[in-house]
Amino acid sequence: MKRLLPVLLALALAATSCGQRRVGPMAPRRPDSPEHRGIKSSGECISCHDIAGIKDHKKEDNCLSCHFSIPGR
Structure with missing residues (x-):
């Protein structure tokens, strides 16, 4: 029983996360530039970046929800 619970939790986590195709924490950050x-x-x-090939x-996507700038980087 002690081994079964972690396996079931891992399967449940994997099943729920498989629906996500894009994840914000994995998105590249914008360079810290004046623009x-x-x-x-x-x-x-x-207006600057062509997303047709991405x-x-x-x-219609909200770019700023995933791609944000980190000051000083």
Whole structure:
């Protein structure tokens, strides 16, 4: 029984996380540049970056929810 519970928990976790295709913590961060510091909306991102070749990205997506800038990096 002690071994069964961790295995079942791991299976449940794997089953629920398999539905996520894109995960914010794994997204590349924006370089800390003056242009990126001033970004307030996804429309500004799309005006410079072409997302047509990026898998699972749409123009309606909120770029700033996953890709954010880390000051000083």
